[in-house]
Amino acid sequence: MHDKPVLEVRDLQVDFPGRHGTVTALSNVSLSIAAGEILGVVGESGAGKSMTGAAILGLLERPGHIAAGEILLDGRRIDNLPDHQMEKVRGREIGAIFQDPLTSLNPLFSVGAQLSETIRQHLPMTKSQARVRAVELLAEVGIPAPSERVNHFPHQFSGGMRQRVVIALALAARPKLIIADEPTTALDVSIQAQITALLRRLCKENGTAVMLVTHDMGVIAETADRVAVMYAGRLIEIGAVDQVLRAPSHPYTRGLMASIPALGARVERLNQIDGSMPRLDAIPPGCAFNPRCLSSGPRCRMERPDLVPTAHSTSACWLHAGGTA
Amino acid sequence: MLVFIIKRIANAAMVMLAVALLAFLIFRLAGDPVELMANEQMSQADRDNLREKLGLNDNFATQYARFVVNAAQGNFGISYRNNQEVLGLIAERFPATMELVLVATFISLVVGIPMGVITAIQRGKWYTESLQFLSIIGVSLPSFVVGILLILVFSVSLGWAPAFGRGDVVDFGWWSTGLLTSSGRAALILPAIALSLYQITLIMRLVRAEMLEVLRSDFVKFARARGIPRWRIHFRHALRNCLMPVVTMTAMNIGALIAFALITETVFQWPGMGMLFIQAVTFIDIPVMAAYLCIVSFIFVFLNTLVDIAYAVIDPRLRAR
Known part of the structure; x- marks a missing residue:
C-alpha cells in the first residue's frame, strides 16, 4: 500500500530533564505516512500526540529533546539537523497547521505579507511573483475574492476563513508533509466539516502526506486513511481507519469508541473510561493502561506489551500478543 | 480615520x-x-x-x-522680573531643552530597544543577566548623581567633553541649534547621556518583558513552523508586537524628560527652560511659571494625541473601518 513512505518515525523517544529526574514524554513511537495518505493520531490530552508533531518539526520546547530514535523525511534523517538547516525543512518540506487560527497569524501584517514572506523564504521568487502565488494559494483554499482579500489583515477574517489562510501558509512552498495539530478543534462544527474536506482534497490532489492530530473521532472517521492511537506517550494501536473504528483491538481504543454517544439514542448514563491517564512521571509498571483496563490480568501489571499485528490492526496488548492477560 | x-x-x-x-x-x-x-x-x-x-x-x-x-496667541504677558515678553524668554530657551530631550530620547530608543530584545532572546546568559542587574542600578540612580559622575569622569579627569553650557549655536529664525557645531555637539553629549540613562533602562526592561510575552504566543510558534529564520521572527514579528507600549511610554516620557531636564540642566548649567523655570520660582515670576505650565502641558497633550494616532498606524485593528 505504501511502498516508500514520506515520513518515517522509528522508536522515537522524547525526554524532559527536570529537577526531579528525567520525564520520558514519548517512547518507542514508530509510524510512517505515505504520499497522499492521511494518518490520524488520536488520544487524550497529554498522550503525546502534539508532542510527536512538535518533535517531527524540530520545535520541542526546551528542555525537551529527542533522546532516542530517528525521524526520516523521504529517507533523509532530519532529527539531528542543526537549527539553521531545520529552518529550511520547516515550511519548505513540512508544513504545519495549529489549533487556533485566531492566534496563529501575526495581527500586524496583512495575510498577503505573511504569505509572501513564507513563499520568498523558501522559493526563489520576486515580490510580484510571490504576490501572484499568494493570491493563487488563497483561491486554492477556497477564499472568495482572493485578489482583494490578500490585502486584508487577520482580524478581518472569520475563524474558518483564518484557518483557511493558515492552511494556505502551510501549503505555501508545496511541502511533502503537513502536520495538522487539532486543525478543527477551535472551529464551529459546520466549519469543521469544510476544513477537513479541504484538507482531504488538498492531500489527495497534491499527493501530500498529512499527519492529523486530533481528539475528535468524528474527524478521524471522515478524514483519515489510517489511525494511530496514543496513550501515556506510547502508540497502543495503529491500523486502517475502518478496521480500527469498526473493530478496535486494544481495550483503550474500544473504550474510546464506546464513549462516543450515538446520535438519536438517549441514554441515562454516558459511557466513559473510569479513572484518568497517569502522569508521565508516574506511569505504572507493565501496560500503562492496566489500572483502568477492564480486561487486565496479572501479566499486564508486570510486563509491557509490544505492538503486534492482530486480525484487523497492530496493537499493544497482551490479549493479542500472548493470548492471556 | x-x-x-x-x-x-x-x-x-x-x-x-x-x-x-x-x-x-x-x-x-x-x-x-x-x-x-x-x-x-x-x-x-x-x-x-x-x-x-x-x-x-x-x-x-x-x-x-x-x-x-x-x-x-502665544501672549503670556510680561515677566515680572525682567520686564521682557514671557514668550520671547521661553522661545529663547525652548530649543535648548527640546534638543536635549529629543537627543536623549533618541539615544534611549536606539540603545534600549536592542538591549531589551537581546536580553529577552538570550535569557539566562551571563551577559544578559548582568545587563539586567546593571539596569536596576540605572533605574535607581538619581539623575543628578549620574550627571555629576559623568562630569567627574569625562570632563574633569579625561577632559573629553565640556562640563557646562551649550557650546556654539547656529540660529534658524527663532530656533537656535547646537547640533551643527562641534562644540555644540560636544556640549550636548554628557547631559543627553545623563538624561537618557534612566530611559534606556526603562525601555530595555519594558521591551524585555513584552518580548518574553510575545515570544510565547502562537503566531511566533507558527512563524517558526513556517520556516521563518529566528532573527526575522525576533526583530520583525515579535518586536513590532512589542512596540505599542514602547511608543506610549516614550511619548509620555518626553513630557517627563522635560521635567527631569530641570535637574540635568541645573547640573550642566544648560540654558534651557528648566533653568528659566527655577529662576522664575525663586523670584515668584508668575507669568513665566504660568506660561511654563501651559507649554509643558501642551507638549504632553500634543504627544498624547500623537500616540493615539500612532497606535492606529502600528495596529491595523484600531483603524476605523
Whole structure:
C-alpha cells in the first residue's frame, strides 16, 4: 500500500530533564505516512500526540529533546539537523497547521505579507511573483475574492476563513508533509466539516502526506486513511481507519469508541473510561493502561506489551500478543 | 480615520482649557500681581493705573477668557522680573531643552530597544543577566548623581567633553541649534547621556518583558513552523508586537524628560527652560511659571494625541473601518 513512505518515525523517544529526574514524554513511537495518505493520531490530552508533531518539526520546547530514535523525511534523517538547516525543512518540506487560527497569524501584517514572506523564504521568487502565488494559494483554499482579500489583515477574517489562510501558509512552498495539530478543534462544527474536506482534497490532489492530530473521532472517521492511537506517550494501536473504528483491538481504543454517544439514542448514563491517564512521571509498571483496563490480568501489571499485528490492526496488548492477560 | 483624529483633537483642546484655568488660578491665588511688580516708591495712583492696565478690575470670567485668548496667541504677558515678553524668554530657551530631550530620547530608543530584545532572546546568559542587574542600578540612580559622575569622569579627569553650557549655536529664525557645531555637539553629549540613562533602562526592561510575552504566543510558534529564520521572527514579528507600549511610554516620557531636564540642566548649567523655570520660582515670576505650565502641558497633550494616532498606524485593528 505504501511502498516508500514520506515520513518515517522509528522508536522515537522524547525526554524532559527536570529537577526531579528525567520525564520520558514519548517512547518507542514508530509510524510512517505515505504520499497522499492521511494518518490520524488520536488520544487524550497529554498522550503525546502534539508532542510527536512538535518533535517531527524540530520545535520541542526546551528542555525537551529527542533522546532516542530517528525521524526520516523521504529517507533523509532530519532529527539531528542543526537549527539553521531545520529552518529550511520547516515550511519548505513540512508544513504545519495549529489549533487556533485566531492566534496563529501575526495581527500586524496583512495575510498577503505573511504569505509572501513564507513563499520568498523558501522559493526563489520576486515580490510580484510571490504576490501572484499568494493570491493563487488563497483561491486554492477556497477564499472568495482572493485578489482583494490578500490585502486584508487577520482580524478581518472569520475563524474558518483564518484557518483557511493558515492552511494556505502551510501549503505555501508545496511541502511533502503537513502536520495538522487539532486543525478543527477551535472551529464551529459546520466549519469543521469544510476544513477537513479541504484538507482531504488538498492531500489527495497534491499527493501530500498529512499527519492529523486530533481528539475528535468524528474527524478521524471522515478524514483519515489510517489511525494511530496514543496513550501515556506510547502508540497502543495503529491500523486502517475502518478496521480500527469498526473493530478496535486494544481495550483503550474500544473504550474510546464506546464513549462516543450515538446520535438519536438517549441514554441515562454516558459511557466513559473510569479513572484518568497517569502522569508521565508516574506511569505504572507493565501496560500503562492496566489500572483502568477492564480486561487486565496479572501479566499486564508486570510486563509491557509490544505492538503486534492482530486480525484487523497492530496493537499493544497482551490479549493479542500472548493470548492471556 | 478622520473622525478618529478630530475626536482626539477635540479631547486635547478640552484638556488644554482645563490646564489654562489652573494656570490662570495661579495668577489669582498667588498674591496681588501689582504688589509683586510695584516698587516702594510707586504712588497709589500709579498702582491703580497698573491694575487697570493689567485688566485686574474685570470680572473672573472675562479675565479667564482674555487669558485663554492671549495664551492661544502665544501672549503670556510680561515677566515680572525682567520686564521682557514671557514668550520671547521661553522661545529663547525652548530649543535648548527640546534638543536635549529629543537627543536623549533618541539615544534611549536606539540603545534600549536592542538591549531589551537581546536580553529577552538570550535569557539566562551571563551577559544578559548582568545587563539586567546593571539596569536596576540605572533605574535607581538619581539623575543628578549620574550627571555629576559623568562630569567627574569625562570632563574633569579625561577632559573629553565640556562640563557646562551649550557650546556654539547656529540660529534658524527663532530656533537656535547646537547640533551643527562641534562644540555644540560636544556640549550636548554628557547631559543627553545623563538624561537618557534612566530611559534606556526603562525601555530595555519594558521591551524585555513584552518580548518574553510575545515570544510565547502562537503566531511566533507558527512563524517558526513556517520556516521563518529566528532573527526575522525576533526583530520583525515579535518586536513590532512589542512596540505599542514602547511608543506610549516614550511619548509620555518626553513630557517627563522635560521635567527631569530641570535637574540635568541645573547640573550642566544648560540654558534651557528648566533653568528659566527655577529662576522664575525663586523670584515668584508668575507669568513665566504660568506660561511654563501651559507649554509643558501642551507638549504632553500634543504627544498624547500623537500616540493615539500612532497606535492606529502600528495596529491595523484600531483603524476605523
